Amino acid sequence: MNRCPRRFRSPLGQAARSLYQLVTGSLSPDSVEDEFELSTVCHRPEGLEQLQEQTKFTRKELQVLYRGFKNECPSGIVNEENFKQIYSQFFPQGDSSTYATFLFNAFDTNHDGSVSFEDFVAGLSVILRGTTDDRLNWAFNLYDLNKDGCITKEEMLDIMKSIYDMMGKYTYPALREEAPREHVESFFQKMDRNKDGVVTIEEFIESCQKDENIMRSMQLFDNVI
C-alpha cells in the first residue's frame, strides 16, 4: 500500500502564515487553497496481480470495479459520509444512512475509518464469489456491531430498525411501529438454540443452513456481476 507524499506545515508556520494573511487582508482565497491541499491525499491500491490472488475476481472484473470505484472516489478511499451518500442514491425513498453505517463498519476490516479499494473488493469477493458459509460468516460479521462474537437482542434490534428505515414509509402493506421488535423476537426464536439471549456464530450458521429460504437466497449472489 503506497501513499502519495503529503505536505504538512508546522503549527508555527501556519500561525505566521495566517497572521500575514490577516495583515495583508487576503484571508479567504488562501484558506481555501490550504484546505484543498490537505485533502488531496491519494491512495493507490496494490497491483492487479496481487488483487487477483487475494480475491476471486477475474482481471476484467477487477478493472471494471476499479473504474467505477475511482469515478466516485478520485482520492482512492471512501469515508463514511461518502459511503452513506453513494448508498442513499440507490434507496431514495427511505433513510438508509444507519444501514450504510453498519455496512461501512463491515467493509472497513481494519477499522481505520476509511474503505480502500482492497477492502471494498475483498468484501465484494466474499459476498459474490464466496461459499455459502463465507457469506453467512460475512452476514454475521455485519450483524455483530461491536464485533465481540455474538449478537445480542439490542444489536439485532438496531439492525432491524435500520433495515425498516431503509424501506421507507411507503411500503405495502404499511409497516407498524412494533414490526421491528416482533421481527427480532421471531428471529431469536429461530436462531437462539440454547435460549441464552445471544446468538453465537455456530448457532447462526447452523440455523441458517437448516432454513431453505435463506439457502436459496444466498444462491442468488452468484449472478450479480
Place this chain on the structure above:
Amino acid sequence: MAAGVAAWLPFARAAAIGWMPVANCPMPLAPADKNKRQDELIVLNVSGRRFQTWRTTLERYPDTLLGSTEKEFFFNEDTKEYFFDRDPEVFRCVLNFYRTGKLHYPRYECISAYDDELAFYGILPEIIGDCCYEEYKDRKRENAERLMDDNDSENNQESMPSLSFRQTMWRAFENPHTSTLALVFYYVTGFFIAVSVITNVVETVPCGTVPGSKELPCGERYSVAFFCLDTACVMIFTVEYLLRLFAAPSRYRFIRSVMSIIDVVAIMPYYIGLVMTNNEDVSGAFVTLRVFRVFRIFKFSRHSQGLRILGYTLKSCASELGFLLFSLTMAIIIFATVMFYAEKGSSASKFTSIPASFWYTIVTMTTLGHAFCVCVCGEGEVSGDAACSYASCACKGCLEEKNSVAGRRKSVRSSASVVRRVQISINRRHLEHSLGILPAFLLCCVFAGCLLFCLTFLLCCHRCSRVQ
C-alpha cells in the same frame, strides 16, 4: 440516479446480504441483464478528430443520441467507427458530460452554435452545471435582446399600417425625421429652449446706468422686453407639454417620466410668479424659485443623444456614485471633527461648531482651495493641511479610479449597447419612459447638492465681504 453511481450497482446488490437471513420469505430473482456483453471501446470520429470511450459510458444517458440506438445511423461500416460531421470543439464538452455527469459551457463558444449542437445530440441545456449556468443564461438573454432589437429595427423600416391622428402625433414628437412638420416643431422648440436659457443668463448682466442710481442688470432695465420673451417661451413650452400629454399612449406613464417632470419644473416658476407678484413677503422665495428656470436647459436632452447616454451612464453607475457620496460624507465628518477639536482652544477660531467646519473640509477635499476660511492656530493648520491634503489626494484618486474603473467598466458595457439601441431605434417609446423614479430622484439630489453648493458659496462671499 447519477451516472457514475451506476457502476456501484453490484455493490448495492451485494449489500442485500444484510437482510437475507432476517427475511421471512425467499428473495426474488434479480432482473437478468439483457444483452450482457463485455465492455468495449467505441471510436467516435467527429470531423476527423477521433474520440474513444467505453460503450457503457455512453449508455449512461439512454435518451440522448449517443446513448441510444440512434447512433447506429452514423456507423461507418468501412472504418468501423461512428462518424459525425459536426464541430469537434463542442463535442468535447458533450463527451465530458457523459464521462463526468456535468455539462459545461465553454465561454469562447457562440451561444447559438452551442445550442444547435446540444439539440443535435439530444441534450437539454437545462442540465448545464451550476458553474456555467449563469454565464449561459446571460449570453442567451443578450442574444435574444439583440435579435429582438434587429427585428424591431427591420420592422420599423417597413411601411407602417395607418395610424390614428394621436399615434402620428406621438411618432412625430418622438422621431423628428418622420415628417417635415415634426422637423419644424423639433427645431422651433430647440430654438426657444436656447432663447430661454440665453435670456436667463443675459438678464443678470449689468447693462449701463440710469442717471441718478447705481448700475442695473439688464433684466431690471428692460423688464418689459424680458417679460415678453419669457412669456413667449413659457407659452411655447406649455403648448408643447400639453400636446405631448394629449398624444402620449399612456398618460400616466408619461407624467411619471423624467422628461415631463423637467418640463413641468421648467415652466412652473413663471406661473407661480404670475400668481404671486403682489405679495412682497414671498418675493424672496420667488427669487429663489427663478433658479429653477435653469432646468430648461435639460429640455435639450430630447434633442441630444449624447445627453441621454450620459443619463443612462449615470443611472447604470448609480450604485458606485452613491457609494462615492457616502464615503465622501464619512470623510467630511471625520475631518471636520478633527479640525473643530484642533482649533477649539483658540478663541478667534472660525470653527465654532462641527457643521461650521464642514464647509472648510468640503472645499479642501474637492481641491477648490481653502482661501476663504483660515486656521488660527498652528496645530490646527498643520493637522488640517495634512489631513485635508491626504483626504483630497485620496478622494481624487478614488474619484478618478471610481470614474475610470467603475464608470468605464459599467458604462462601456452598458453604454455601448445603449448607444447601439439609441442609434437603431431612436423612435422607440421605451426611451422616454425607461428612467425610473429612483434614478431621477438621485439626479435631483445631485443637482440639489450643486444648488446648495452655490448658495453656500454666495453666503460665504457675503460673510467675507461683511468681515472686510
